[in-house]
Every structure is written in C-alpha cells, then in structure tokens.
Amino acid sequence: MSSGCPFAKTAPVGAVCPMRSGGDVDKHEARGEDGDRSQNNGSETVPAKCPFGYDSHTFKLGPLSCMICKALLFESSKCVPCAHKFCKACISRFKDCPLCGADIDKIEPDSDLQNTVERFINGHARIKRAQVNADGSEIQEQKNVIYADVSMERGAFLVQQAMRAFQAKNIESARSRLSLCAEDIREQLQSLGNTAELCSQLGAILGMLGDCCRAMGDAGQAVDYYEESVEFLSKVPAKDLELVHTLSVSLNKIGDLKYYDGDLQSARSYYMRSLDVRREAAKENSNVSSQIIDVAVSLAKVADVDRTLKNEAGAITGFQEAVELLESLKLNSDADESNLEQRRVSVLDFVRGQIEEKAV
Template identity: 70%
Template sequence: MSSGCPFSKAANAGGVCPMKFTENRDSHQLENGDKGKKDGEDSVALSPKCPFGYDSQSFKLGPLSCLICQALLFESSKCMPCSHKFCKACISRFKDCPLCGADIDKIEPDMELQEIVERFIEGHARIKRSHVNTDQKEEGGEHKNVIYADVSMERGAFLVQQAMRAFHAQNIGSAKSRLSICVEDMREQLERSGSTSELCSQLGAVLGMLGDCCRAMGDAGSATSYYEESVEFLSKLPAPDLEVVHTLSVSLNKIGDLKYYDEDLRAARSYYSRSLDVRRNAVKNNPNVSSQIVDVAVSLAKVADVDRNLGNEDMAIDGFKEAIKSLESLTLDPKETGLEQRRLSVLEFLQSQLVEDQNPANVSSV
C-alpha cells in the first residue's frame, strides 16, 4: 500500500513520513527525487547542491540551525554578552544561555545571519537549470555541463521537516513561515502545470499544517480558512489512498472542533458528519485496516457528543453504542501497541458516556 505522503519521494527523514498527520487528544480531538536525465553525451545528471555547500539530503545545517528547536534559524538572535545565536522565540524563554550558561543581559537581532538563512532556503528553489560544475571535467580538461534535476519536491520535504521540528518545539512562527513558503511554491506550480492529484495532496496536507499553526497562535479564523482550503484540494482527488483519507477527515474534524468551541453546534455536527462519511467509505474499501475502524469510532463519538449537547439524547446514545460495539469487536495484532492504547482510550471515554447519573463530558476531555 502506498504511503500517500505528498513528499515521500523526496524525503529522507529516517523512514518517517514528514507529512503524516495525527490528531492530538486535546481540544475535541481523540485521534491522534528522481535524478535528472542525461542531456547529451557531454552532460551529466547530479543531485542538486546547496549553494552554501550544506548536505541537502541529510539536512545537516550546522551554524544555520537553532540548538533549541533543532530547526532552521528564524528571526536569528544573539544573546548578549556571549553572542550565541538562536531563534528569537526559542531564546526568549531563557534567562541563561542554554549553550554556555552565561546570564543573558539582552537579546539582539542578527540580521546578517538571517539573510544567509533566507539565501539558503532560496537556494533550494531552482528548477532544472544548466550549470557548469567545476568539479566535473572531461579527460581533456573540459568542464562537463551539469543538468540539475527539478528540486521543488526536495525543497518541499525540507521545509516541511523544518516546520515540524519548529512546531514541536513551540516555535510556531518559524513553522508557519516555512510552510507558507512551501504553499507559495505549490501555488506557483499549480499555475504552471495545472491541477494534478499529487499536487493537490501535497497542497492539502501543507494547508492543514498551516491551519494547525494558526490555531496554536489563537487565530481561529485563519485556521478555519486553511482547513477549508485543505478540504477543497483533498476532495478533488478521484480515488484518494488511506493517507489522504486520513488527512481529509482530520481537516474536517478540526473545522468541526473550531465550530464546537465557538458554540456553533450545528455547524460542528455538519463537519463531524462529513468526516464520518469519509471514514465509513474508507472502511468499506479497506475493511481490514484497523486504524480506519478506530477513526470511525472517534467520528461517531464526536457526532454523538454534539447530539447530546443539542438535546438529542437518544441519537447520542445510539452513536456511542455503535462506536463501542465496533471497538469491542476489533482484534489487533500484538505488535500494534500504539493503536491498542488508542483503542482503549477511546473505548474508555465512550463507556463513560453511558454511565448513569454521570455528568456529560465533551470529547475534548479525552
């Protein structure tokens, strides 16, 4: 089965898909390059090289990375008097330099270093250009003509990996900046080559991640817009695989979450129901994929929770019972320990909703 990762061909992140979406358990969320072809006998195809000499495959960024978030520097700043450099958002959380332990008297921007970082990013945007490589020579001493491959996919995987590192380290501004560049690249490619399944899946996934950034920054309006656009692109795919199905259903659920907390319960139910439909169809087409069954149970819980809050108690109970039945009948492989923990967590929540005289709790409590 294809992973469905929009950047899987270009990524080299230890076998981990840099685009894989999971839904956190808080806030109403139970779920968690081809090389260039030869162009003539005197031409040679090489992997693209960073203009600063850094290894673009292993992403070893050296002085261009932040020690704290482990991502590319964003709003590069130095703490005085030791002059060690970090992302502004990262170092602002410290009173002592995390590298040398010196007291931080003040933090100053380092515009020169940040300019180098931006040039480094821009250097990964070149698309198929001829270039004379001084390292490659014919026997007679003449330079070979180097044809660089299309590196747009590699740049996308690189930016996404950096964004994920920054996001996990709570450097949300950095993550949003990198993802925004990625989206701009793909929009330009859409204008040049038109809409393709691969590009729609890429753009839909990254837009969803941008929505996560806006949501973390408290900008619910922008988050909703990004999630809706993510749904728009992912819905264009005629036969999405399971990875795309998961991303689409997660984006729908996250819009539902935002509507739920804005107390627009009917709108929330509409989005949760759309996500449930997507997941039910996935189970019909892939009945032996255990994670899809757990996803359906989660969606049933979300819809039932809204029904209860809307006063439709009988419908809510039916939804909870259906979800419980599906999870209790699910037998997992002993190796699927993570999925089993998730199944038990969701099952515990569902069963708690049917306990008599218990105060109703919304899905965000699990």
C-alpha cells in the same frame, strides 16, 4: 501537526544544495570542488558539498540552525554579551544562554545572518540545471545535472523544517516555512492545473498552516486554512488512505473549533462530513484496522454533540455503534499493531464511559 511529509512520494534521490554565498544559483557551473565530473546514465553527478553545511543524510544545517528548535534560524537573534545566536522566539524563553550559561543582558536581531538563511532557502534544492561548458556557455545537448547530496526537494525540505520548529513551539517559524511552501505549490498549480499530486500536497500544507494558527490562538484563520485544505483534498480521488485521513482530520478540526465557539449545529455538520468520509474509506478498506477506529472516533464526536444538543437518543445510538465496532475489532499482538490496540482501548473506554454516565 501531521508527521507525514506530503512530498515523500515525489522526493528524488538527489544532490547538493547549489546555493553559493552572494551569487545567482542559476549561473553556477555544475562542477564539484575539484572540477571533476562523472557520467551516470546521461546525467552529471556533482560531488559537491553545500557551502552552508547542509547534510541531507543527517539533516544538519551547520551554522544556519538554531540549537534550541533544531530548525533553520527564524528572526535570527544574538545574545549579549556572549554573542551566541538562536531564533528570537526560542531564546526569548531563557534568562541564561543555553549554550554557554552566560547571563543574557539583552537580545539583538542579527539581520545579516537571517539574510544568509533566506538566501540558503531560496537556493536550496534547485536540483536540475543545464550543463555548461568551462566558459559558462550552455551545452546544447540536453542533460540533467544532479547535485549529489540533496535527498529532498525544496517543498519536502521546508516541511521538515516547519515540523521541527512546530514541535519546539516556534510556531511563527513553522508558519513562515509552510507559507513559502504553499506559495511554491500555488505557482505550480497555475501552470500545471489541479493535478492530484499538487492538490494533495497543498491540502496537507494548508492543514498544517491551520494547526499553526490554532496553536497561536487565531481560530478564525485556522478555520479558513482547514476549509481550503478540505477544498483541495476533496479534488483528489479517495484512494490514498493517508490523504483520506488528512481530509477527515481537517473536517474534524473545523468541527472542534465550531464546537468550542458554541456553534453546535455547524460543529455537528463538519463531524458528520468527516464520519461520511471515514465510513466510505472503511467500506473500501474493511481490513484496515485504523479505518475502523477512525469511524468510531467520528461516531463519538457526533454523539457528543447530540448529547449537548439534548438529543440523548441519538447520542446513545452513536456511542453504542462505536462500542460495537471497537469490540468487534480484533488486533494482532505484534508490535506493528500495539499502538493501534492502545488507541482502540482508549476510545472504547471513553465511549463506554459516556453510556454508563447516562445510565447512572
């Protein structure tokens, strides 16, 4: 799963979660704990704290987080007899409570706690609210109310929680959060149309959903998500290198799944599409080392399929072109490019090995 957040560029410096237990967030008065308000360029800043314990600076979630995966609880479950609570998928891997060490006799669902988690999600990051009078009536003058603690909007928050859960192998949790995020974006697409920002966000989310399905062994659903990811990312102008990379990776992942399924011609077709995307990006950004390495990786993938298809001449040509690209790439010795150098050497060793294998 990609570590980049597709919402990073649009997240405002914002405010606190307006969610209140058992209430309608749209009707809450925009006030702090002491009722004071301060003026800031025509907007109200509310120094309130989230009643559920969310802190946007440390990203702590208080009692709504799972100690094991560090993300929002999903299918909240209680250990018996110690009563400590975790995600069902997380605690199911243990025989003893990881918090207190007590033997786990059984695991019971905690629907009340999960309902609280869902209310938190539904109310989280509803950042802009109309200003209201003390009696609850709306003030006619248009001003934004910004809650002072939330640094991420709903989409970015859900992606963050999904990535935490995915890294902890709580795949169902990650898929659930990403699915909710995708639904939100689709609603915006219906009202705003296919803007570049929304298409790029949805394309990235769909790619992550594909990763979830792939991790769960559902190759067919993974391909569907990757293909839809490609569809939306292809609508975005190829100027953002991160989005170009995401597009090419989605194409390669479809190719990988087709390859493992034995559909070699289809796999080669997707690998070639990825190679074409990367060649074009490298042509426009010849000074970006990562683009050159990406092209070499795609050349190696196409060559590998060619060899399996008994097209040895085509395979050798592809491997040799990859070697030439990587050998001509000169990276600085500073820390910023040290990881790239390790990747370059790793790919170079692989493609050289493929050429030497045939020579032997």
